[in-house]
Amino acid sequence: MSMPFYVSPDQQMKDRADYARKGIARGRSVVVLQYDDGILFVADNPSRALHKVSEIYDRIAFAAVGKYNEFENLRLVGVRYADVNGYMYDRSDVTSRGLANFYAQMLGTIFTDQNKPYEVELVVAEVGEDAATDQIYRLTFDGSVADEHGFVAMGGQAEAVAEALKERYRDGLGLAEALRAGVHALEQQDADRHLDAKALEVAVLDRNREHRLFRRLTSSRIEQLLTEAAGEGPSEEGAEESAEDGGTGGAESTEGAGEAGGADGGDGGDGAGGTEAPKGT
Amino acid sequence: MASHDSHAGRLPGAFTSPGPSSFTDFLGSYRPELLPGGRTPPAVAAGEEIPHGTTIVAATFPGGVVLAGDRRATAGNMIAQRDIEKVFRADELSGIAIAGTAGIGLEIVRLFQVELEHYEKMEGRMLSLEGKANRLATLIRSNLGMAMQGLAVVPLFAGFDEDHGAGRIFSYDAAGGKYEEREFHSIGSGSVFARGALKKLWRPELSEEDTALACLHALYDAADDDSATGGPDMIRRIYPMVASVTADGFRRLSDDEAGGLSQTVVDARYQAPGGPAAPLR
Numbered sequence: 001m002s003m004p005f006y007v008s009p010d011q012q013m014k015d016r017a018d019y020a021r022k023g024i025a026r027g028r029s030v031v032v033l034q035y036d037d038g039i040l041f042v043a044d045n046p047s048r049a050l051h052k053v054s055e056i057y058d059r060i061a062f063a064a065v066g067k068y069n070e071f072e073n074l075r076l077v078g079v080r081y082a083d084v085n086g087y088m089y090d091r092s093d094v095t096s097r098g099l100a101n102f103y104a105q106m107l108g109t110i111f112t113d114q115n116k117p118y119e120v121e122l123v124v125a126e127v128g129e130d131a132a133t134d135q136i137y138r139l140t141f142d143g144s145v146a147d148e149h150g151f152v153a154m155g156g157q158a159e160a161v162a163e164a165l166k167e168r169y170r171d172g173l174g175l176a177e178a179l180r181a182g183v184h185a186l187e188q189q190d191a192d193r194h195l196d197a198k199a200l201e202v203a204v205l206d207r208n209r210e211h212r213l214f215r216r217l218t219s220s221r222i223e224q225l226l227t228e229a230a231g232e233g234p235s236e237e238g239a240e241e242s243a244e245d246g247g248t249g250g251a252e253s254t255e256g257a258g259e260a261g262g263a264d265g266g267d268g269g270d271g272a273g274g275t276e277a278p279k280g281t
Numbered sequence: 282m283a284s285h286d287s288h289a290g291r292l293p294g295a296f297t298s299p300g301p302s303s304f305t306d307f308l309g310s311y312r313p314e315l316l317p318g319g320r321t322p323p324a325v326a327a328g329e330e331i332p333h334g335t336t337i338v339a340a341t342f343p344g345g346v347v348l349a350g351d352r353r354a355t356a357g358n359m360i361a362q363r364d365i366e367k368v369f370r371a372d373e374l375s376g377i378a379i380a381g382t383a384g385i386g387l388e389i390v391r392l393f394q395v396e397l398e399h400y401e402k403m404e405g406r407m408l409s410l411e412g413k414a415n416r417l418a419t420l421i422r423s424n425l426g427m428a429m430q431g432l433a434v435v436p437l438f439a440g441f442d443e444d445h446g447a448g449r450i451f452s453y454d455a456a457g458g459k460y461e462e463r464e465f466h467s468i469g470s471g472s473v474f475a476r477g478a479l480k481k482l483w484r485p486e487l488s489e490e491d492t493a494l495a496c497l498h499a500l501y502d503a504a505d506d507d508s509a510t511g512g513p514d515m516i517r518r519i520y521p522m523v524a525s526v527t528a529d530g531f532r533r534l535s536d537d538e539a540g541g542l543s544q545t546v547v548d549a550r551y552q553a554p555g556g557p558a559a560p561l562r
Contacts, residue, residue, distance in 0.1 A: 055402055077296050079402045083304055087395050088315065106297075211370075212398075 016117045020141035023119030024066045024154075029161045030123075031185055032063055033151035033169060034134055035178035037208055038127045042182035043201040044156070044189065053203045055214035057082040057094045059126050061205050065155025066120035066141075074103060074122065096126030100137035100145055108143025117141050121154045127205035127213055131171065157189045164188040175204070179222070180229035197222040304399035305392065305420065317388055318423025326431040327382075332361035334386060336471035336503040336510040337368070337378040339439045339450045340483050341464055342492040345527035346439040346448025348376045349496040351471070351504060352519050353511030354383050363511060368522045370531045372397040375413055375440025376524050380469030381455075385427060386434040389420050396420075410442040414451040414459055422457025437468045441526045448526060471503025471510035478502040481559040490542075493523050493534065497546045498556050513543035 007015075028044040030052055041063050043052040052071075053063045056078050064071035081102055086094045103122060111117045122139040136148040151169050153162040168181035179202065186200075187193045197219040205213045217225070295311040305316065313319040332354040339348045350367040353360060361383075368378040369390050377393060379386035396416055401407050408416070417438055424434055433455040442449050450462040465483050467475040478499040487495060497513070500521050504512035513520050520539040525532050534542075549557065 049405075051405065054405075073297070076403060079399065080296050080307060083395050083399045083402075084308065084311065087304075087308070087391065088312075 013112075016111065017142060020111075020117045020119050024121050024141070025156060025158075027065050027155045029153055029156040029158055029186055029189055030063050030065050031151060031153045031161060031165060031182045032123045032125055032136060033165065033173075033178055033182055034131055034136070034149075034171070035173045035175050035204075036131070037175065037204075037206050038213065039125045039134055039136065039205045040175065040178050040182060041123075041125075041201075041203045042179065042186060044186045044195060044199065045201040046199045047201075051201060053201055053216075055203075055212065056099065056124070057086065058091060058211065059128075059205065059213050060094065060096050060099060061125055061203065061214050063123040063125070063154075064120055067118070070118045071120045071122065074106070074118075074120065077106070078103065078124075096124050096135050096137060100124045100139060103139050104143045104145045106143070107139060107141060111142040123148075123152055123154065125205060127207045129207065153185060160188045161185045176225040176229040179225050183226065197226065302400050302403035303416075304396045305416075307399075316423070317385060317392065317420070317427075320427075322426035322430045322432075328431075329357040331432070332356045332365075332383040333509070334365060334367045334380050334383045334469065336467065336469040336475055336500060336507065337380050337437045338467040338472075338475045338479060338496045338499045338503075339378070339437050339462075339465060340479060340487075340492050340496055341448040341450065342487050342489055343485070344447070345441055345489060345525055346450060347489065347492045347496050347523065347525045348378050348437065348439045349493065349500060349521055349523040350378045351500050351511045351521050352514070353509065355509045360511075363514065363517070364519045366522055368524050368533075369394070370524070370533070371413065371438070371440070372401070372407070373530045374407070374443065374526060374528075375410065375438065376526050376531050377417070377439075378437045378468075379434060380437070380472075381434040382427075382432045385424060385432055386436070389424065389434055389436070393417055393420055409444065410440045410449060413440065414438055414461075417451075418453060418457045418459040421453050421455070425456055428455035435468050437466065439526060441528055443528070446528070467499065467503075469503075469510070471500075471507030474506045475499040475503040478556065482557060489525055489527070493525065494542050494545060496523065497521055497539075497542050498549075501546050501550065502556060513547060515543070515547060 030043040032039065032041050041053040041061065045052050050068060052065065053061065054075050056062050060082065062075055062078060078099055081099060082094045103124065107118060118141050120141060124137045124139065126135045128134045136152060138146045138148050138152050138154065151165050153165055165181060165185040168184060173181065183195055183200065187195055200222055202217040202222050204215055204217065206215060207213060300307060308315055334354055335351060337350040339346060348368050352364050354362040354365040365383065368376060371377045371394055377390055379390060397408060397413055417436060421434065421436065435453055435455060438451040440449060450466050452460050452462050452466050452468060465479045467479065479495060482495040482498055501512055504510040518540060520536065520543045523534040523539050
């Protein structure tokens with residue numbers, strides 16, 4: 001009988017963490033930022049079928065990067081957790097703090113007990129009555145939780161994206177400006193990367209809505225907001241970007257019109273889009 | 282997933298196991314005692330002392346459907362509550378109203394609401410109207426044991442069908458039989474009188490507001506002849522609850538709107554206590 005090699009717990013945890021980090025860095029980024037009416041989620045994700053940003057409950061949404069099957073699993077578990085608690089107690093008793101703790105326990109246990117940690121990073125966000133009561137929790141593969149304010153960037157070249165976001169972000173941005181800041185930050189993942197409406201998955205938790213505050217934005221709406229923001233943007237860049245928009249605008253506006261006719265953005269099952277996994281391996 | 286079910290922190294395995302997108306099915310495996318169908322019916326028939334809801338009407342109009350109910354709950358000869366709400370938003374494009382045992386009815390409505398939302402979040406699409414109606418039939422059928430002991434609940438389900446572009450109405454029997462109704466329908470103790478009134482008042486080309494007015498006339502007639510149905514209470518400003526469902530979603534008429542229409546009905550009755558007369562030829 002052969003004896004397994006002894007690996008110190010230190011080394012074991014380090015190896016697992018490195019493994020998970022590498023997996024997460026291979027994908028593309030997601031940014032979450034507060035704006036004046038709520039919380040905005042922007043993902044570099046061309047798929048209309050496989051979402052990185054999803055609704056969990058009335059005021060709570062979920063954003064994830066990493067391995068699709070793993071975070072999709074976490075999403076389904078989160079929806080069950082929220083719906084069961086809301087049904088047993090009251091809708092107001094479902095909180096992002098409870099959900100973040102729940103995910104933290106789950107991820108922590110998987111990290112220590114299993115051979116392979118989850119290669120995921122999550123944001124659980126809850127929109128409050130005003131910006132001061134918004135809650136954004138960031139969870140990593142080992143189950144640690146961070147309470148974030150303002151903005152979060154995760155996945156892929158997260159540091160470069162966060163750096164770019166830091167420059168443009170300020171409290172109380174309007175939706176169009178916040179979206180522009182998010183998209184600009186995501187474009188910093190690679191040199192000369194340009195993201196148009198079709199390559200983006202955008203959703204908001206809008207505190208001014210009723211019942212369920214989560215809404216996905218259609219590509220035509222994203223297009224419109226980006227154009228609006230480019231018009232109001234800083235002068236030297238504004239000119240450059242509106243020219244850019246003008247160049248590709250013709251092709252995209254027809255695309256946008258087609259999408260606008262459909263149901264709420266992204267809900268239709270686009271089979272072809274499904275082959276492009278969000279994790280850009 | 283199955284491999285870590287038993288390890289996932291304080292999570293019971295039911296949360297993480299793959300399963301159907303139905304909330305009822307999930308709850309059945311996790312906490313079956315929370316389901317209305319999971320209880321043993323009482324050995325003897327329940328008496329009249331448990332509150333019962335009474336009359337509900339629904340009528341279609343071009344592009345939608347109106348659902349309305351009186352506000353009375355009775356326990357035998359007593360009025361148990363004079364401002365009970367029996368018409369509910371089921372989801373964005375449908376509404377549900379209940380007649381029969383109030384306690385069980387309210388529970389089934391709550392479960393049905395979560396059921397529809399849960400499916401939508403898990404699958405990323407809304408159920409078809411037919412699918413929603415079928416789910417409701419299953420929920421009602423699970424209450425058959427209770428119904429046999431005098432605790433029956435019968436809902437009226439109405440919604441906007443996106444595929445047909447029209448409002449549709451479904452009625453049920455206590456055994457879970459689902460029947461699609463054309464044009465208009467009523468349920469509950471005063472339903473006979475309400476339906477008679479709608480026969481004379483309803484016309485296919487009525488606007489949303491006029492359809493609501495016809496429903497209020499029908500409820501007035503039900504209250505006129507059925508002691509368990511409450512009329513509009515002008516003194517306490519408690520008016521029948523009216524909701525409409527169109528392509529734009531479920532909308533409950535505000536107290537001001539319902540009050541205005543109720544005032545119109547009451548004013549008309551000063552002139553003709555029997556209500557508007559239909560032309561004989």
